[in-house]
Amino acid sequence: MNFENILSTSNQGVATITINRPSKLNALNKATIEELHQAFKAADQDKDIKVIVVTGSGEKAFVAGADISEFANFDVENGGKLAAKGQEILFDYVQNLSTPVIAAVNGFALGGGLELAMSAHFRIASDNAKMGLPEVSLGVIPGYGGTQRLPQLIGKGRAMEMIMTAGMIDAQTALSYGLVNHVVTQEELLPLAEKIAGKIIKNSSVAIAKAIDAINANYKDGINGFEVEVKHFGDCFGTEDFKEGTTAFLEKRKADFPGK
Template identity: 50%
Template sequence: MYATLNTQLTEGTYLITINRPDKMNALNQQVLADLALAVDEVYSNAGIQSAIITGAGEKAFVAGADISEFLSLTPTQGADLAQKGQVIFQRIADSPKPIVAAVNGFALGGGCELAMACHFRVASEKAKFGQPEVNLGLIPGYGGTQRLTQLIGRGKAIELMLTADMLPAAEALSWGLVNHVVAPDTLLSFTQALLQKIHAKAPLAVGSVIQCVNAALDKNVDGFAFEINAFSECFATKDLQEGAQAFLEKRPAKFTGA
């Protein structure tokens, strides 16, 4: 189905593996096109409750963009490429179903940007993060300057991007860039277990939480008003009735996403 991805659906979680290990899973235009299709599948397939994005092999999640594609680009073509990448990554960020990055190795440049577009990140102890674009006379173009600042703050973001340093997983955890650091052989099972916990919650409420958090980062949206509206919409759902009744009856809720 995809030229550069492997996919597998297990217990409601759609595992998306970027499969270019010989190229350190670098993002090229084909990978971006395949990712767009895979994210569309997450949105449209009712059997998918969540997704994990990871990289093939032991070395890299995504070790940047395919630099060979940059050499012939004009400024206009560069803008088009950045626009395309940002649209795809924003669609990941806006997904009403959780999409989690399981970072198994190098997450550099576009790879770091992809991981940051996901709703949260679980990292292998071997993972390393960075935005080294200044080494190439470039800057991040797929939202990296914005999301890195949101996640770790202005000072640390500027330092990391200007030095082009790589951030080890433990330091990424202390800086707030990742949520968890785990042993390499437990990365996927740990991430899947987290998502199984989320699967037990009300799907519409899960999606609404994601929308509200994203609204907090949108300068054009009154996040508090957005939250009031989203809160009120919950009262029109069968899931709220089921959740409240289950709580009162001291039993597990059986949510249907209605």
């Protein structure tokens, strides 16, 4: 699959999707969002891919925001459609993928960039990373899930301050807030992502997919996360992965999960 704005590669069960618009600090435009959707969809459907890593090209930015020139002249209707479409095909889509997604945040992750990182199942960052939601400085609010996911991740008060001030936080602050799981040098960032991915790959992809769905259920209106957990727990007992995992444990050997 050929892309203009992103790169997509795979190696030993890990797909790496790189936003590749360095001259624009990897800003998200409509074309890039659509290409990201296609790349994530293809990786999720590939049975050989067990983990997806998303990052930005170059050393300055993960994604420095949305491409403002595309929507500066939008009216109310078009603005609403822009947010709804983006959430549908990328941000909500990534959050609900059954394949684990790690955001490797290298440099600036602002606006839509931070919203993309927050859509991933968890985040790691380089020590030069800067994160923020500056939308109110443009007279608009975060529209790709930022007002919802940021409070879930760091708490209401801190999210309110970040959004209202339109300020940035550094990587260490993001780590202390729980917004990212690890902070390393830029050179260590992708190797760390690959190391974590390697640990994930050793486990049951079927169980991991069910765990992702159960965890996400806690944040969905009208859905009882505990009930989803109970159902998925029971469903696991009917999988080949469960049979292999328990048998391997009893036989004191490493499991070789078939992913079924």
